[in-house]
Amino acid sequence: MIQSIEESPLYRIVNPRSIAFFGASSKVSSMGRLLLKSTQDSGYKGTIYPIHPSEETVLSCKAYKKVADLSEVPDLAIVVLPTAIVCQVLEECGEKGIRQAVIVSGGFQEVGGKGIELEKQLAATAKKYDIKLLGPNCLGIANPSLGVNSTPLPIEGKPGFIGLASQSGSIVAQMYDYLDRFGLGFSTAISIGNQLNTDLIDCMEYLAVCPKTKVITLYIESINRGKRFMETARAITRTKPIVALYVGGSETGRKAAFSHTGSMSGPDCLYSSAFQQSGIVRAQNISELFDFAWALGNLPKPGGNRIAILTDSGGPGAIAADISGRIGLDLPGFSAETREKLAPFIPGTGNANNPIDLTFLTDPSDLFLNIPQVLLEDSNIDMLMIYFLLPVPIMRMRMSSMGMSDDEIDQHLEEVTRKNVEMVTTLSQTFGKPVVGFTFRSLRESMVRRIIESGVPVFPNPERAAKSLAALVDYHRMRDKIQ
Numbered sequence: 370m371i372q373s374i375e376e377s378p379l380y381r382i383v384n385p386r387s388i389a390f391f392g393a394s395s396k397v398s399s400m401g402r403l404l405l406k407s408t409q410d411s412g413y414k415g416t417i418y419p420i421h422p423s424e425e426t427v428l429s430c431k432a433y434k435k436v437a438d439l440s441e442v443p444d445l446a447i448v449v450l451p452t453a454i455v456c457q458v459l460e461e462c463g464e465k466g467i468r469q470a471v472i473v474s475g476g477f478q479e480v481g482g483k484g485i486e487l488e489k490q491l492a493a494t495a496k497k498y499d500i501k502l503l504g505p506n507c508l509g510i511a512n513p514s515l516g517v518n519s520t521p522l523p524i525e526g527k528p529g530f531i532g533l534a535s536q537s538g539s540i541v542a543q544m545y546d547y548l549d550r551f552g553l554g555f556s557t558a559i560s561i562g563n564q565l566n567t568d569l570i571d572c573m574e575y576l577a578v579c580p581k582t583k584v585i586t587l588y589i590e591s592i593n594r595g596k597r598f599m600e601t602a603r604a605i606t607r608t609k610p611i612v613a614l615y616v617g618g619s620e621t622g623r624k625a626a627f628s629h630t631g632s633m634s635g636p637d638c639l640y641s642s643a644f645q646q647s648g649i650v651r652a653q654n655i656s657e658l659f660d661f662a663w664a665l666g667n668l669p670k671p672g673g674n675r676i677a678i679l680t681d682s683g684g685p686g687a688i689a690a691d692i693s694g695r696i697g698l699d700l701p702g703f704s705a706e707t708r709e710k711l712a713p714f715i716p717g718t719g720n721a722n723n724p725i726d727l728t729f730l731t732d733p734s735d736l737f738l739n740i741p742q743v744l745l746e747d748s749n750i751d752m753l754m755i756y757f758l759l760p761v762p763i764m765r766m767r768m769s770s771m772g773m774s775d776d777e778i779d780q781h782l783e784e785v786t787r788k789n790v791e792m793v794t795t796l797s798q799t800f801g802k803p804v805v806g807f808t809f810r811s812l813r814e815s816m817v818r819r820i821i822e823s824g825v826p827v828f829p830n831p832e833r834a835a836k837s838l839a840a841l842v843d844y845h846r847m848r849d850k851i852q
Contacts, residue, residue: 370574370604377575378501379567382469383512383557385445387416389436389467391458392449392474393427394419401449402428403521404473410523412516418443435461442466447509447519452476455505456490463498470495471519472504478563479506492565507562508538511545511555514581520560529554530666531659532582534572536561536590540655547655550812552821553663556581568593570601577605583666586658587613587649591635599647603851606648610665610844613649614658615640648847650840657836663826664837665844668803672751674842675699676835677744678724680756681736686724689754689807689831696839700724701749710743733785738792745800752803752838753796757817757827758810786816794823803841807834 374380388408392401405419405428419427420436433439436446436458446462448455448470455474462470477488488505495502503509509519513528520542526549535541538560548554556579559572569587576585585605592598602611617635644651650665652658676698680686690700700723703711711721714735720726725740732739736755744750761782768778797804806827808817817827828834 370601371578374575374578374580377571377578379559379571379575381444382471382501382503383510383517383559383575384515385415385443385469385517387418387441387443387445388413388517389418389420389439389443389446389462390427390449391420391436391446394421394424395427399449400473400521404447404449404519405430407521407523408516408518411511411513411518412524413518414516416441416443436465436467437461439465444469446470447473449473452484452487456487456494459491459494459500459502460498463494463500468498468500470500470502471507471509472502472562472565473506473508473519474504475506475562477505488563488565495566501567502565503560503567504562505565507560508541509560511541511558513555524555525549526554528556528581530556530581530583531662532556532576532579532585533558533588534561534569534576534585535559535588536564536569537588538562540588544655544659548659551659551663551826552818553659556583564593570594570598573598573601573605573611577609583609584662585609585611586662587611588658589613589615589640590617592640592643595643599643602644602647602649606844606848607851610662611647611649612652612658612661612665612840613644614652614655615644645847648844648851650844650847652840656833657840660828660833660837661840664803664805664841667824667826668797668805668841669801670845671803671838671842673699674839675701675749675751676754676838677703677747677750677752678754678756679727679736679740679744680724681727681758682756683720683726683728685756685758685807685809685831686726689756689835690724692832693754693835693838696836698752698835698839698842703744704747704749707743707747710746711740714740714743733789734792737789738796741793741796741804742800745796745802745804750802752841753805754831754834754838755793755804755806756831757806757808757820761814782815786819789816790819790823793820793825797825803838805834805838807831 393405417430419432421432424432446467477484511518513524522542525545541558541560576582678689715721718728
């Protein structure tokens with residue numbers, strides 16, 4: 370295992386100071402132009418050298434007819450060209466001294482026939498010049514902090530703590546907006562395509578020592594070096610969580626993976642066993658992949674699987690309790706001491722059992738601070754899930770009926786939001802126990818959004834909240850066994 374990202378052969382791929390761009394032109398519909406534009410729009414400040422046989426400039430960058438004409442050796446080559454000429458271009462890059470490349474072009478192993486032979490030639494050229502490359506048939510990299518982005522979409526939202534290694538480029542490019550909805554973002558995302566000489570293991574090793582990455586996520590269609598994968602994962606998961614989505618376990622998934630990257634997938638049960646032995650949390654879909662990463666990157670280690678659920682409505686509490694029980698979380702009864710502490714905050718129409726149902730909320734501090742404090746002080750409670758419902762339209766209607774002006778209402782709502790967010794944040798910081806929320810309303814609502822930004826995950830339904838807490842428990846159980 371490497372000790373720093375500078376030691377990784379991927380370092381200058383992810384952190385290039387200059388890029389030679391093959392395939393970008395003035396043609397608006399060209400893929401190369403699209404990728405260069407998204408790099409510019411993502412804020413990349415390094416030098417870009419478009420290589421084109423006839424263009425003078427491309428997107429305001431001076432273009433060069435051949436890579437040999439450059440006055441310096443770029444750190445990285447990004448190649449978006451017809452398959453038939455990719456090998457020759459990589460040869461020219463090697464002669465120039467470029468030792469890192471992203472081959473976006475497809476038409477290699479994944480299509481069979483002549484594509485297999487072309488990929489062998491590509492591998493031979495890469496070996497000849499000691500070129501480390503991503504692909505072919507990939508979208509390369511997204512490094513939001515540096516603005517490096519070889520995908521078709523500009524990076525949206527802020528840099529985050531989630532590292533991704535993916536055999537699908539779209540799982541990188543199409544997740545920018547998705548993650549931003551939850552206040553999340555990538556630290557680094559790497560698309561590896563056909564894995565010619567860079568595979569998931571290389572990416573895991575890089576992300577393991579990346580200081581901006583708190584959780585590693587993997588989109589897997591196949592694993593080439595099984596034993597090495599497990600050894601690497603076991604070393605990493607002792608200190609940094611890994612969440613994996615494997616899609617080649619079913620017959621339909623196997624066929625899709627083969628047609629996508631030419632990958633040979635294995636039985637589902639084999640991968641599940643390998644993940645468990647390696648300390649990897651398995652996700653069953655994209656939502657779980659990033660939900661679990663969200664929880665693992667933000668929440669402390671739970672003492673066990675015992676959860677308290679707090680709502681101001683019976684239905685959401687029942688749903689949360691049902692799914693929690695189904696996936697192995699325990700909802701213990703409260704001690705006499707805890708019930709006595711809760712009594713002043715539970716209305717006569719409420720329910721002080723687990724899950725707690727307030728039915729009616731007169732003082733927001735009961736939901737956001739007073740009751741949660743009592744529950745988290747209970748040694749029989751390891752985690753807390755809160756149902757957040759503070760609909761602004763109802764609050765506005767009430768305040769308007771009291772004769773408050775729009776400005777007064779806005780000011781009051783801002784103050785209420787600020788206090789509620791402070792109270793929830795205090796809970797998480799004070800007790801060292803996982804606290805999450807869920808709501809059926811929009812995560813874009815001001816209060817919920819600010820709670821999320823404070824570091825407390827708020828999920829769009831109780832199922833996702835409960836499964837994320839279960840994943841948190843599972844990871845720490847596996848990690849403790851590995852150690």
